[in-house]
Amino acid sequence: MFEIYIYNLGTYNTIYTSVTNLDELEDEIFKATNHGMNDYEVGILDYPYDFKVNDLHTLFKIAEDYQTRIEDVGALLHCFSDNEVIEILEKGKFYTIVDSDNEVNAFEEYANEYDIIEIPPHLENYIDYKSMMIDWQHNGLAVEHIGNGQYLIVDTW
16 A cells, blocks of 8 residues: 655645555545646655655556556566566566575576576586676666665566
């Protein structure tokens, strides 16, 4: 649940409320702006997730249109523009969120967990994940820190 305020620029009144989806947001804006007659500003007071977004309307709209969890869309919007997020979701590009202390370890966990490469057990200690990650980043893999020890890994190819 997002704790927000809606500032009516016509009446200079501020309404404080909570919203969880696009319909609730639009209803609250409609009520706070004299049935849509005045301009407004929406500010977010409390984020229930680890990401920060500037536009709740876009967050809720993309999540609803592409039937994707708000947490996922928020993490994607944290790193990419709304058009890029839509492209990622439309094309069904792979993305995941990995808990890790740094990007190289996040990439290593991603490579091992999703069986990206098959490494014989006797060679596991010789793999240079940093170099491998850099190669993959040059080919379109994004490894982005999104806060609180989490990394978003996205196939942007």
